[in-house]
Amino acid sequence: MDVNLIRRDFPILADNPEYIYFDNAATSQRPVQVLEAIENFYRTTNANPLRGLYEWSVGATDIYEKSRHAMAGFIGAEHDEEIIFVRNATEALNLVAYSYGLNNLHEGDEILITVMEHHSDILPWQMVARSTGAVLKYIEPEDDGIITEENLKSCVTEKTKLIGMALVSNVLGVKNPVKLAAELVHANGGVMVADGAQGVPHMKVDVKEIGADFLAFSGHKMLGPMGIGALYGRMELLEKMPPFLSGGEMIEYVKRDSATYAELPHKFEAGTVNAAGAAGMAAAAEYLNSIGFDAIEEQENKVTKIVYEGLKSIPYVHVYGSDDVTKHSGIVTFNIDGCHPHDISTVLDDEHIAVRAGHHCAQPLMEFMQERLKMEFRATARASVYFYNTEEEAERFVEAVKKVRGWLGYGA
Amino acid sequence: MELKNLYREIVNEHNLHPTHKGDMESPSMILNGVNPSCGDDIYLQLKLDENDIVTDGCFNGSGCAISQASADMMLDLIIGSSKEEALAYAERFMNMVRSTATPEEIESLDEAASLEDISHMPARVKCATLGWKTMQRMLRDGESEGGSRQSCGGC
Structure with missing residues (x-):
């Protein structure tokens, strides 16, 4: 290079x-390939994706869904529907907290996170703990920022039902033992929520290899535009989760008093999506892969x-x-x-x-x-x-x- | 002014050799001001006489050079002033860092006027205004955590 x-x-x-x-x-900064992908969307096929029945909207949908496919490949997701486009990692983590956390955690369950989490991986869990009666616990690293195997094992009890952990600390740069944490929490029937905001831009991440049930990451830290990010969620979990936001393009039928929801991934993508942002994020992933x-x-x-x-x-x-x-x-x-x-x-x-x-x-x-x-x-x-x-x-x-x-x- | 010059000519002196840093005996009012975004933390202590003249003042705590120097320059200005004058200085300083002060208002701030360029740096405005806001809370709102003029809701 x-x-x-x-x-x-x-x-x-x-x-x-x-x-x-x-x-x-x-x-991060953005290469011309990303800037061109964004501009290309608006210059060539700008229309509201997913809705229109005409050529430009079909073209917009095509770019948007191809971007989803690219992001799925980038982090090793098996199905494109496991990628939900959001604004950023913060929104992705909030989606998991509100939609999964509030509906699956109960009084006495333990949520385990590290003391080096970004506020966006702390506050949503504080909210879940307050609302469900679950207990929020913290792992503290050694002086050099490392979380040892023994330390992690000693913090996980049979009540630990969710572990939230950054792949990489945004302060110390240390890579956290997400794979081991996933194994430990899975043994309890719990889920592993990985914050990939700082990790995904800097190292090859494969969600299946690390055992993450959810992975949150932002486009703007990996050469992509601001205002676009992605949540990976394991299909079986996403299917059972209720929508986080509601509105347009996330429904099947709407009556005056009720509605049924669209299939994945659209159930979680209410309102007009950031298709140009998704195109930019996919171009960023392609750029990183090319290097x-x-x-x-x-x-x-x-x-x-x-x-x-x-x-x-x-x-x-x-x-x-x-x-x-x-x-x-x-x-x-x-x-x-x-x-x-x-x-x-x-x-x-x-x-x-x-x-x-x-x-x-x-x-x-x-x-x-x-x-x-x-x-x-x-x-x-x-x-x-x-x-x-x-x-x-x-x-x-x-x-x-x-x-x-x-x-x-x-x-x- | 180039920022390094601002530090060299004014801020460093007030930060490293402040005139008013320390504690005083029997202050009239004490108040803690914090700036959570960077951990600046000051205790401002003021002494007022029966005519509401600020006869003495000092600050303690820790924080960035801008927050410390600004508090020190503020005390240079307001010691000897009436409560109303001190609050008028604060108003002018706030206007200055919001870029809405007149040249005369800025000039009246004496050395504190050197912090005018902070108005272009939103991230540092909170540092520069910490002492001033704490003083406003004391003299305008009557807030105090100790001293002989403790605010206790009407007693």
Whole structure:
């Protein structure tokens, strides 16, 4: 893989060679192939998909359903109907919580999640616990962010009926033991809900191989457009679940007081769908496949290694997570003594470097890290790379971080 | 102003060597202000005399340089002012970070006017306004968690 050739596919990167975009865990950039897929939909066959009985609507439906087929193949789903298009991973997780969680969990059941979940994989389960009387429990990782086999096994009881777990932590980059969690929860007749927002863009995911009953992911973190995401759900589960939202195109018959619902997947796709977004997301999946996840991980690891080792070598800088850079999925989270992460990000912005600073929508993890690792602030700075980032960018970034304390008024 | 210059010329000094950071004896009012989005957390303490003049003030807590420096500059301005004047400063500061203040209003804020550029950074507005909002809650709404003027609903 030639990263300089790759960068030519991304107009925003090609047009801004000096700008270092290291906030890929928040959202990725989009290649021209994705932008063209979106434009192509609106330019060539724009009409309301699934409804119309004329050529353009048929064409729109065709693009939309082909996109579903592409996403099913991308994550190893057996049936296209197991892919529900939603706005983003957050909506996908809410769909599972409202439609599956409220109807299948009962008082005394346990929902197990990790303390490093994104708020979108915490709040829906808090809601389910409040409404059903189920108990929400947390797994805490070791200091380096790893959840060990023994730890996970000790947290699962015979009452554990649902495990929610990110494939990859959006703060520490660590890959979580989703496959083992799935085996453990399945032994109880429960379900495995995997949050793939941070994992799916960076590694080959096969839902059957990892044993996920549900997998939520967003288009915008994997080169696709904002406003489109997907939920994978195992067919037998989706078939029994009631609709999450109701309205147009998700019905069979509607009478004044009742209705029967459409077949999968349309039962879960109320209202006019984001067909252009789906086309963009499918183009993104195709782009990622054309490069290959081996090459993607190799480039990410090369760049991450420079960032990680560079930051580790700077006095006053604390780097969190595993010492093994291949366990970071491109994410390096750090702090600098005496410098609030917001100030770090603000002064790096002056150097045309984009990093995220704050709690990363993971406040329980920040609280855990502050107590366990004695962090100065309940917040961190985070550099997150993707395969289009270069080793030169990593080196420039490290040099800039070396100067942050000086810019913030410290002697060194 | 280039942001690094803003830090170098004004913010760093107030953050690293604040004039008003610490605790005071027998404040009239104390209030905790938090900014959950970044964990900024300050305790503002004010002393008012019988004519509602702010005779002294200080803050404690932790947070980003912008939040700390802004609170320190605010106290520079309002110590010696009446309650009404202090609230008028707060109004002008809020207008400034919402880009609706007049040049005269901005000028009257003295050093705090240097934070004008924050108006272009929504993510930092909350940092810059934390001390000011806490002061408004105290002087305008009468909120207090301690001190000799505790708010206790009409007693």
